[in-house]
Amino acid sequence: MTLPADTDVAILGAGLAGLSIASWLVDMTPDHAPLPRLHLLEARQEDTHDRTWCFWDQQPHPFREAISHRWPRWQVSHQGQRVEHCDPDNAYAMLTANAMRRSAYARFALREELQLTRGVEVSAIMPQDESLRVTTSHGNLNARLVIDTRPPPLTALSQSLGVWQVFHGVEIYRPGHGYALSSACLMDFQTGQDGINFVYLLPLDEQRLLVEWTCFHPDRHSEQCQTLLAPELPWMLADWLNQQLGKHWSVQRSETGCLPMMPVTPPTLNARYLSAGIRGGWMRAATGYMFASCQQGAAEVARQLQQARANGHWQLTPPRLRSPALNWMDTVFLHAIRQHPEAAPGWFLALFSATSAGQQRRFLGDQPRWSDLLAIMKALPPGPFMRAAWPRWSMASRAR
Ligand SMILES: Cc1cc2nc3c(=O)[nH]c(=O)nc-3n(C[C@H](O)[C@H](O)[C@H](O)COP(=O)(O)OP(=O)(O)OC[C@H]3O[C@@H](n4cnc5c(N)ncnc54)[C@H](O)[C@@H]3O)c2cc1C
Incomplete structure (x- = not known):
């Protein structure tokens, strides 16, 4: 496999x-209009059905x-209490990794300016006069612009301000499972474990379910967190499935x-x-969740690529995806759940009980109105959130 010497x-x-940016670029460019030459470099040799996006x-x-599935209803439950909401016009939806990739690759087949090379490991990026040199396992590639979507280095993560969302999920076959096909269970909180634990359950059809066990953990590198990934989460999940469905799955x-789940300072x-x-x-x-903000960011970056191709100014600006108010609320929320993991299930339940389906989907889909933010703040208990908010507010004021 040889890479070209250069690309735009x-x-x-x-x-x-990466695939969202390329797909947006194709969709927003008329067929007869040229695209910038775009080369995707992917470390994996083959695609695996390793995730679904909801x-x-x-x-x-x-x-x-x-999109393969839609659920007009979603629910949250804790200690026998259940809150369910419904919004048929804006359903909770699922896109499998394979279906998304197929959709993206079909666009690549239409435009020769787009190339994807798999099995290429990128190791370094060096600024040159009018480009960046990308060093890979298969030689160098000079590019006018580089968009880097590799996982962030640990130094980019503010680990003390958040938690790790650790989860293990299985797609199971269980004819006659009995779960309503119209309702997605976002969080069924589990007691008797350390920290915040919940089961996420999506009925796929009469025979199949996607079920995940999620745990929020403050320290990914601790021994306890490592044992969660294997073998504890798979065991706890299997146990839960045996209790709910018997052994026939x-x-x-x-x-x-x-x-x-923490602030990232992008390299x-x-x-x-x-x-x-x-x-x-x-x-x-x-x-x-990333899908919603990823589409917003990808659309904005694709617009910048079109402009760069048109005016010859090869530069990029980070898209602004969330308001400072939403970022601040998220930081406060993360701080509060780090401090009081035992109270968090009750807060989630209160939040889902006191807000409407529209407020929830806009808030969780990164498009809240001011009135949604106020409704969410009102739903949460003032004490722990004021205590979590104060240091963050005074830090922000000192920074100004
Ligand atoms: C199992 C799972 C389920 C998820 N479900 C949801 C969901 O339901 N909803 C939601 O909104 N979010 C979900 N997320 C979170 C988030 O949307 C995904 O992690 C998403 O894939 C992140 O996109 P990305 O492009 O940043 O990273 P990735 O999709 O991981 O893409 C990064 C790519 O870079 C490649 N790469 C890495 N190193 C190199 C290198 N050195 N050289 C070249 N290529 C390299 C990787 O192979 C990979 O293909 C989920 C995440 C996981 C892991």
Whole structure:
């Protein structure tokens, strides 16, 4: 495999962010108009069905046709109490990694300016006069712009301000499971474990469920967190499934994650370089959801690429994805759940009880109105949140 000597844009990593940027670029450019030459470099040799993306389908994006499931209802439960909401026009939706990739690759086939090379490990990026030199396992590539979506280095993560979302999920086959196909269970809190633990359950059809056990942990590198990833979460999940469904279920595939729910300071180099995806801080720290903000960010970056191709100014600016008010609320929320993990399930339940379906999907989908933010603040107990807010507010005031 040989790489070209140069390209206009190199995207490092063909995951959600990389493929979304390329797909937006194709969709927003008329067929007869030229695109910048864009080369995606991906370390993986082959695609695996390793994840599904779920989100409220409430904004335009290139993958709408590829959505496999929609749930008009969603619910949260804790200690026998259950809150359910319904919004058929803006359902909770699922996009599998394979379907998303197929949709992106179909666009690549239409435009020769787009190239994807797999099995290429990027190791370094060096500024040159009019470009950046990308060093890879298969030689160098010079690019006018580089969009880097590789995982962030640990130094970019404010670990003391957040938690790790550690989860293990299985897609299981269990005919007659009995769960309503119209309702997604976002959080069924589990007691008797350390920290915050919940089960996430999506009925896929009459025979199949996607079920995940999630735990929020403050320290990914601790021995306790390592044992969570394997073997504890798979055991706890299997135990829960045995209790709910009996022993007659079988695993069809599994997925695992350890997501940084914490502020990210995106690595920078110069105006030709942009960090994107989780590395760029596009994931919502307080929720671990990224799909919605990723589509917003990808659309904005694609617009900048079109402009650069048109006016010859090869530079990129980080997209602004969330208001400072939302970022501040998220930081306060993360601080409060780090301080009081035992109280967090009750707070989530209160929040889902006191707000409407529209307020929830806009807040969780990164598009809250001021009235949504106020409703959410009102739903939470003032004491712990005031205590969590104060140091963050005085830090912000001193920084100004
Ligand atoms: C199992 C799982 C389920 C998730 N579910 C949801 C969900 O339901 N909803 C939601 O909003 N978010 C979800 N997320 C969070 C987030 O949306 C995903 O992690 C998303 O894939 C992040 O996109 P990204 O482009 O930043 O990173 P990735 O999609 O991980 O893409 C990064 C790419 O870079 C490649 N790469 C890494 N190193 C190199 C290198 N040195 N050289 C070249 N390439 C390299 C990787 O192979 C990878 O393909 C989930 C995450 C996981 C792990």
